[in-house]
Amino acid sequence: MSHLVYRKERVDRGIKVRSDDIFILASLRDLSYATLPKTLAIVILLLFPLLKDLVGTYWESVLVTTIVISLLALSWDLLASAGLVSLGQALFFGVGSYLTGWLSRTFALTPIMSIPLATLVGALLTTLILYPVLRLRGIYFGLITFALPLLLSRVIEVTKILGGTEGLNKIPPLPNLTTELYILIVVLLVCIYAYRRLITSDYGLVLQAVRDNDRAVMAAGFDIQRLKAQAVFLAALPATFAGAFLTHHFQVVGMQSFALDYSILPLTSVIVGGAGTFFGSVLGAFIMIPLSEFLREFASLRVVIYSLLLLIFAIGLPEGIFHFIRRRYQQFERMTALEGESDKRGK
Amino acid sequence: MANEPILRIVGLTKSFGGEKAADNISFELVPGQALGIIGPNGSGKSTLINLITGFVKPTAGQIFFKGKNITGIAPHKAVDLGITRSFQMSRPFYNLPVFKNLIIPLSSPRARRSRGGKYGDRDETAIHLLEEVGFERDSQVPYKDAGALPHGYLKRLELARCLSLEPEMLILDELFSGMSMSEIASVIPLLEKIKEDGCTLVMVEHRLTELFRIIDKVIVLNFGQKIAEGKPSDVMKQEAVMKAYLGSEVVESA
Ligand SMILES: Nc1ncnc2c1ncn2[C@@H]1O[C@H](COP(=O)(O)OP(=O)(O)O)[C@@H](O)[C@H]1O
Ligand SMILES: [Mg+2]
Secondary structure, three states: OOOOOEEEEEEEOOOOEEEOOEEEOOOHHHHHHHHHHHHHHHHHHHHHHHHHHHHHHHHHHHHHHHHHHHHHHHHHHHHHHOOOOOOOOHHHHHHHHHHHHHHHHHHOOOHHHHHHHHHHHHHHHHHHHHHHHOOOOHHHHHHHHHHHHHHHHHHHHHHOHHHOOOOEOOOOOOOOHHHHHHHHHHHHHHHHHHHHHHHHOHHHHHHHHHHHOHHHHHHOOOOHHHHHHHHHHHHHHHHHHHHHHHHHHHOOEOHHHHOOHHHHHHHHHHHHHOOOOOHHHHHHHHHHHHHHHHHHHHHHHHHHHHHHHHHHHHHHOOOOHHHHHHHHHHEEEEEEEOOOOOEEOOO | OOOOOOEEEEEEEEEEOOEEEEEEEEEEEOOOOEEEEEOOOOOOHHHHHHHHOOOOOOOEEEEEEOOEEOOOOOHHHHHHHOEEEOOOOOOOOOOOEHHHHHHHHHOOHHHHHHHOOOOOHHHHHHHHHHHHOOOOOOOOHHHOEHHHOOHHHHHHHHHHHHHOOOOOEEEEEOOOOOOOHHHHHHHHHHHHHHHHOOOEEEEEOOOHHHHHHHOOEEEEEEOOEEEEEEOHHHHOOOHHHHHHHOOOHHHOOO
8 A cells, every 4th residue: 555566557548549431539628639640740851851851862762762672662561451461573674674775765755655554564564463373372473473574684684675785775764853843742652542542452352351261252253363363454554664764863774673672672661660550661661771871881881780770679679660669659658556556647 | 934034044153273272153133133152161062152243264164144235244344234243252441430431332333323323422322322231320330441340241341232233243252151140131021122122133142941932943053064944942951951951050040
């Protein structure tokens, strides 16, 4: 009675009680608490291109890469929601890259035409390419996606089509870096929003059900092969866009568009940020890509440090940084008497 | 009964390796009839269901549904035709609330065609279906995660999942197993009503007493072969049936 032992306790805030598109919020304070992180992130993102003189073009172009990898990671996350684990995001990236290159060289299209066209046709094409292997589950699907970009770059090398090892150059440029950044930022935000809407819809529920129990989805009367193909198409869009966009950014396209980087970097982003929320995979990219640029100073040690950090993240926070931060943010700490005598709020 | 059969099965055979899980099975079923399929464990009852619903492709033989040859049909196409099945081992979407489990079949092509309904409306339909299979009205159970459901509730969720597709032929694989006596008693009137509404029923069951209250005709399987067919009371008197059941653990009839 006289000697109470206190213990820290974490309690959920009464916010973010989200049930089917309706926010049940207690007060304006809770509302701001729930929307603050998103608003802040969007504002910083939108301001960044304006700070060119402050941050320098180098870090502005790092943002280009970061958003490109974010789009590939988002694409990965949607595929994974439907149970398709891709180890070859470079496939989408490369197909989008070469398509826009070929379109602008062959038909003298401007980027405004060739990027959307390459995005759509590229998504369609990759869906067709992957259609026969959609039946494969888990690691088998992953292995095929891993091999396909490597295979395609070999085909280009051997047959010397699409410029062979030289690639295609003199691809029409985009206006300027600031415009490029705003296009990318808008596409990124639209993509996050659209994917979040999609996955919380009934259709999204069905896609996730394919991942969890495909037998039950078949028994409900769905053609799961078709659902998976639709998921691939929807997931391919931001990835083929990313490829097409970067092609115009660099004004060349070559075999490096199918490089391992575009398969691995989105994957590390998702591992670090956490899968399943789309926010997580983007956050992961925004941590890992600038970090890897920063590590350039360490020259050959770069890969070692990068791998070590990845390992630490994967083991220390297997759920991903995003889930961790979100949980922390939504809870507050208080002290509880162990005897259960009375609650005393700490902080 | 001069009715055209809704289901006609001719010489259906399925071999797994060397073993025949279905061995030259033939029978017919008229619309609105309720058929029971019984037999010892491993006699091929679930395999027969898998064959009819397209989850397993036959080695030989044909299946006709409403005169149409549906041998080796894709499972989702069978559902589209009105054939709905439950699974012996019901695996719900554990991390979804119970009622959300029904959103998946409710947004399938067949349900959308027959029920219409948009996002949001479906929640209400789902809750309604759960009440129909005996989830207590106004309880919190439909909003809990399906992973937390006791076995009997899971079976009823499985039944609700089937009903959400408004089947013409409903195939239930051991619906009663895992249910308590009172749960079975509460489901029987519903099955009788489904039958009255004109739905053709096919039930695989070990609970013979309860099964015989519902069905018009029974088929007995043993080692993949049909060893008897007819009215339940007649069939159970046959020597071959008694032999098949003797010594197996399913002599149980409460
Ligand atoms: N997918 C399968 N692969 C191999 N053998 C199977 C498969 N499904 C069923 N069997 C075999 O077929 C026989 C009948 O099984 P089943 O139809 O499940 O029997 P029941 O439902 O009557 O208990 C069993 O011997 C079982 O081992
Ligand atoms: Mg069985």
